Amino acid sequence: MLVKCPHCGTRPVEEFTFNGDASVQRPASNDPKSMDQWFDYVYLRDNPKGRFDEYAHHSSGCRAWLVVTRDTQSHEIFNVVTARDYAKKRVAP
Amino acid sequence: MKYSVFSLLKNTLSGHKKWPAAWRDPQPKQDYDVIIIGGGGHGLATAYYLAKVHGISNVAVLEKSWLGSGNVGRNTTIIRSNYMLPGNNPFYEWSMKLWEGLEQDFNFNAMVSQRGVLNLCHTDPQRDAFARRGNAMRIDGVDAELLDRERVREMYPFLDFNNARFPIKGGILQRRGGTVRHDAVAWGYARGADSRGVDIIQNCEVTGIKTVKGKVMGVQTSRGFIGCKKLGLAAAGNSSEVAAMAGLKLPIESHVLQAFVSEGLKPYIDGVVTFGAGHFYVSQSDKGGLVFGGDIDGYNSYARRGNLPMVEHVIEAGVAMIPGLARVRVLRSWGGIMDMSMDGSPIIDRTPIDGLYLNAGWCYGGFKATPASGWCFAHTIAKGAPHKLNAAYRLDRFRRGCMIDEKGQGASPNLH
Numbered sequence: 001m002l003v004k005c006p007h008c009g010t011r012p013v014e015e016f017t018f019n020g021d022a023s024v025q026r027p028a029s030n031d032p033k034s035m036d037q038w039f040d041y042v043y044l045r046d047n048p049k050g051r052f053d054e055y056a057h058h059s060s061g062c063r064a065w066l067v068v069t070r071d072t073q074s075h076e077i078f079n080v081v082t083a084r085d086y087a088k089k090r091v092a093p
Numbered sequence: 094m095k096y097s098v099f100s101l102l103k104n105t106l107s108g109h110k111k112w113p114a115a116w117r118d119p120q121p122k123q124d125y126d127v128i129i130i131g132g133g134g135h136g137l138a139t140a141y142y143l144a145k146v147h148g149i150s151n152v153a154v155l156e157k158s159w160l161g162s163g164n165v166g167r168n169t170t171i172i173r174s175n176y177m178l179p180g181n182n183p184f185y186e187w188s189m190k191l192w193e194g195l196e197q198d199f200n201f202n203a204m205v206s207q208r209g210v211l212n213l214c215h216t217d218p219q220r221d222a223f224a225r226r227g228n229a230m231r232i233d234g235v236d237a238e239l240l241d242r243e244r245v246r247e248m249y250p251f252l253d254f255n256n257a258r259f260p261i262k263g264g265i266l267q268r269r270g271g272t273v274r275h276d277a278v279a280w281g282y283a284r285g286a287d288s289r290g291v292d293i294i295q296n297c298e299v300t301g302i303k304t305v306k307g308k309v310m311g312v313q314t315s316r317g318f319i320g321c322k323k324l325g326l327a328a329a330g331n332s333s334e335v336a337a338m339a340g341l342k343l344p345i346e347s348h349v350l351q352a353f354v355s356e357g358l359k360p361y362i363d364g365v366v367t368f369g370a371g372h373f374y375v376s377q378s379d380k381g382g383l384v385f386g387g388d389i390d391g392y393n394s395y396a397r398r399g400n401l402p403m404v405e406h407v408i409e410a411g412v413a414m415i416p417g418l419a420r421v422r423v424l425r426s427w428g429g430i431m432d433m434s435m436d437g438s439p440i441i442d443r444t445p446i447d448g449l450y451l452n453a454g455w456c457y458g459g460f461k462a463t464p465a466s467g468w469c470f471a472h473t474i475a476k477g478a479p480h481k482l483n484a485a486y487r488l489d490r491f492r493r494g495c496m497i498d499e500k501g502q503g504a505s506p507n508l509h
Contacts, residue, residue, distance in 0.1 A: 014402035018392035047333035
């Protein structure tokens with residue numbers, strides 16, 4: 001796999017450390033009543049076969065956190081954005 | 094037909110042309126008492142023990158491809174019971190005991206070979222951790238021997254004892270561990286289940302699960318609707334996909350793990366050796382090929398093939414452990430899809446849906462567990478409640494905070 005880092009250009013996959021599903025959202029509250037949301041966030045995963053947004057750290061490059069959109073069956077990469085842009089886009093209406 | 098020296102002689106006289114098929118190829122019936130989704134090792138073992146131990150033989154095993162086409166035919170064939178935590182070790186030791194009597198039990202040669210599993214240690218703290226693990230094993234009645242460097246050298250003189258980064262300080266040996274002919278496990282269980290009346294239906298993909306008022310009614314398949322009273326999921330890497338058909342979201346991610354085999358060599362490694370620092374493990378098959386593997390690739394995947402960086406990493410670790418491997422050529426590599434759970438331990442349990450049972454989350458350690466997994470899952474399905482041996486493998490343990498985190502990595506499936 002080749003990953004196109006927004007800062008460094010196209011780089012080999014071994015420069016990146018993957019860290020799972022980027023679509024899960026950390027609950028805003030620490031209230032014990034939100035424990036179901038926390039359980040969801042920490043443990044449950046959609047684990048899709050197909051298109052998947054995942055965190056990737058460019059650990060042997062610019063060290064930026066990225067979100068890679070990839071097909072989990074074909075390994076084809078559709079899109080790479082910074083985690084910051086991904087988060088901003090998510091909270092936008 | 095019982096396989097024996099007499100059946101062998103009889104069939105030799107007829108030129109081996111009259112052996113009956115080892116199992117039938119039945120059409121699916123309209124409904125069954127129990128349907129198992131997944132015709133791999135765990136699904137077939139479950140059907141076998143349902144029929145043999147619990148007398149439930151109106152059972153179908155549905156396999157979307159051919160029998161044993163998944164991880165039971167893709168693993169590195171190692172069996173061991175060298176776990177540490179109380180929820181794990183009695184279960185894996187029961188599996189080892191079932192392996193020890195398996196061939197007589199299902200009348201099939203699975204080539205169970207207790208050739209010993211040796212884990213190497215490379216630092217003093219790692220040796221301390223191994224001593225602790227060995228003691229935990231012995232408390233549960235499992236054999237474990239802590240070896241010093243010279244004892245390891247007697248066994249495997251060709252290891253790189255003076256590796257600058259990971260010098261070998263000793264190891265922990267489980268002599269009862271070893272290897273099993275993996276395909277024969279699937280075949281033996283299939284034949285044993287089939288002869289007790291279980292229908293094994295291949296090329297039958299489940300496309301939907303029908304539930305009414307929170308109770309399982311049956312499954313939609315590529316060969317029509319099949320009704321059932323109870324439904325067991327044993328779909329390994331595809332567990333999330335199958336569970337989603339019943340509206341369940343699992344604490345599981347699917348990852349790809351690669352394995353390798355070298356060209357055939359003369360007898361070289363007579364046991365299983367694992368390189369504790371680099372996560373590399375190797376044994377030699379009876380054909381002479383070195384069978385080895387390492388870590389998962391590290392990213393979610395449903396592709397049964399990995400990428401080259403992990404191939405390079407595994408082979409580097411192998412050469413660091415056994416410098417002589419540098420001259421061996423790799424013949425084949427392949428990948429399998431692992432159902433990586435959030436604590437590195439499996440799930441064998443009921444689900445919130447009445448009549449739906451789950452067997453998943455085996456990470457990359459499912460093969461050694463095959464007999465006990467089938468045995469416990471059959472018990473759980475037949476009795477409607479877990480056996481003492483799988484009592485810790487509950488689906489709700491994550492919510493309750495009762496994880497069985499053997500590696501202490503937390504909820505990071507790609508690190509287990």
